[in-house]
Amino acid sequence: MKKKYKAMGAMSLALTTAFISVNGVGVLKGNATTVGAAYVDMTGIQKNGGLHGSNAGYVETSAGIDESNYGEWIIEREPTYEQDGLRKREYVASDGTFYVQYETIQKLPVPPVPIDPRPEPTRPSDSGEGTKPSIPDKNIATKSNANKSFGHSSGKKKRIENSESSKKGTKASQSGNDNSDTKNPTNNVEPTESSAQKAETAKQPENKSGHKHKRNDNDSVSKSEVDKNVQTEVNTDSTITDNATENNTFTSLPDITETSTEISNNEVINETVEASTNADESIEENGSTDKSFNRYDGVTLLAAGAYAWWIAIVLLPMINAVKWINKKRREKSRGNVNKKYN
Amino acid sequence: MLIRNIIEIALIIILFIVGIVVYLYLKRRINDAESDLVIRKKKEIKEDIED
Numbered sequence: 453m454k455k456k457y458k459a460m461g462a463m464s465l466a467l468t469t470a471f472i473s474v475n476g477v478g479v480l481k482g483n484a485t486t487v488g489a490a491y492v493d494m495t496g497i498q499k500n501g502g503l504h505g506s507n508a509g510y511v512e513t514s515a516g517i518d519e520s521n522y523g524e525w526i527i528e529r530e531p532t533y534e535q536d537g538l539r540k541r542e543y544v545a546s547d548g549t550f551y552v553q554y555e556t557i558q559k560l561p562v563p564p565v566p567i568d569p570r571p572e573p574t575r576p577s578d579s580g581e582g583t584k585p586s587i588p589d590k591n592i593a594t595k596s597n598a599n600k601s602f603g604h605s606s607g608k609k610k611r612i613e614n615s616e617s618s619k620k621g622t623k624a625s626q627s628g629n630d631n632s633d634t635k636n637p638t639n640n641v642e643p644t645e646s647s648a649q650k651a652e653t654a655k656q657p658e659n660k661s662g663h664k665h666k667r668n669d670n671d672s673v674s675k676s677e678v679d680k681n682v683q684t685e686v687n688t689d690s691t692i693t694d695n696a697t698e699n700n701t702f703t704s705l706p707d708i709t710e711t712s713t714e715i716s717n718n719e720v721i722n723e724t725v726e727a728s729t730n731a732d733e734s735i736e737e738n739g740s741t742d743k744s745f746n747r748y749d750g751v752t753l754l755a756a757g758a759y760a761w762w763i764a765i766v767l768l769p770m771i772n773a774v775k776w777i778n779k780k781r782r783e784k785s786r787g788n789v790n791k792k793y794n
Numbered sequence: 795m796l797i798r799n800i801i802e803i804a805l806i807i808i809l810f811i812v813g814i815v816v817y818l819y820l821k822r823r824i825n826d827a828e829s830d831l832v833i834r835k836k837k838e839i840k841e842d843i844e845d
Contacts, residue, residue, distance in 0.1 A: 470805070748799035755806050759813065767813060770820040777827040 460764040467756050521545075522553060531557045546744060 522541040531537030537557030544550055 471802075746796075746799070748795060748802065752799070752802040752806055755810075759806070759809060763813060767817055767820070770817065770824060773827075774820050774823050777823065 459768050460760070463760045463763060467760060471753065471756070522551070525555070527557070531559045533560050533562055535559055 522543040525539045525541050527537065527539045529535075529538040536559045538554060539557055540552055540554045542550070542552050
């Protein structure tokens with residue numbers, strides 16, 4: 453092989469090495485995992501109400517996707533006493549595929565409720581928390597929060613199997629009410645409580661995949677029925693207490709809770725819509741910061757190639773010519789000591 | 795522009811400058827060798843004049 457081609461090979465190797473060292477190995481490592489949908493739900497989110505039965509077009513197994521590529525968890529909804537939280541993390545692959553991984557955050561554990569049939573005059577509205585009242589000593593707030601969702605009884609029965617543990621918590625939280633119900637001679641509370649219990653069991657997380665849009669819609673759809681249950685329950689509890697002012701405060705309590713939960717649901721819906729509309733923007737932003745091949749890389753690579761060819765065709769022959777000239781000069785200065793041509 | 799691209803372009807510019815300097819130096823040497831002028835020592839020139 454001629455020296456010229458050896459030099460070309462060495463130059464190409466050097467440029468390739470420099471390019472890879474600047475751009476990183478990620479240039480060579482192509483991510484071959486492509487999916488049909490722009491958004492991929494890896495672990496899924498809670499499904500409620502059964503409206504969003506299948507999301508096969510958006511679900512993909514995690515094979516071939518490195519978990520470490522995902523960014524930080526972004527909490528979309530803080531967990532409350534009555535509702536699970538939701539967090540997500542995103543990842544934009546080198547081929548532009550946008551992955552979103554959702555994960556539910558378990559709702560906050562309900563603090564132990566003191567067993568007191570007589571409610572104390574202190575109310576969560578006096579604590580000044582506003583949107584998120586603390587759990588009062590009576591279980592009305594717990595029941596009203598439990599009634600925040602969801603759909604019809606046919607959908608609930610399917611979910612009761614997966615929420616055995618949640619039932620236990622529900623029973624524990626309602627033990628205070630059971631004690632208070634023993635003083636109630638009419639026993640009007642029981643059917644209402646059973647419906648509330650069903651509603652709360654339907655609310656528990658299932659660790660299934662799903663999307664927020666449908667779930668939140670389901671919450672809003674079933675909220676009217678829930679309000680009725682809460683209202684009747686409050687009226688039955690008012691028969692226990694003799695104080696009329698306390699009764700008024702009880703009736704106002706579920707309204708506060710429902711409005712707060714409704715506001716939070718609306719916020720979640722708005723965030724979801726914003727996330728879906730800003731998806732392309734986030735892809736573009738992440739694409740500009742990642743190690744993808746951009747136009748500057750193209751210009752640089754083109755210039756490097758032209759420079760390599762110029763060196764191989766022009767500069768290396770000149771270097772060889774100068775070497776030959778120096779050699780001749782040395783021979784001439786030494787008196788042509790080359791024995792071969794003497 | 796990303797810092798990665800800035801580094802790339804700066805590296806290419808430096809290589810271009812170095813190549814141009816080397817090219818000009820080699821071109822001068824080759825022109826000297828290809829020219830008809832002969833570099834002679836001063837002593838030889840004086841000897842030729844004396845003769």
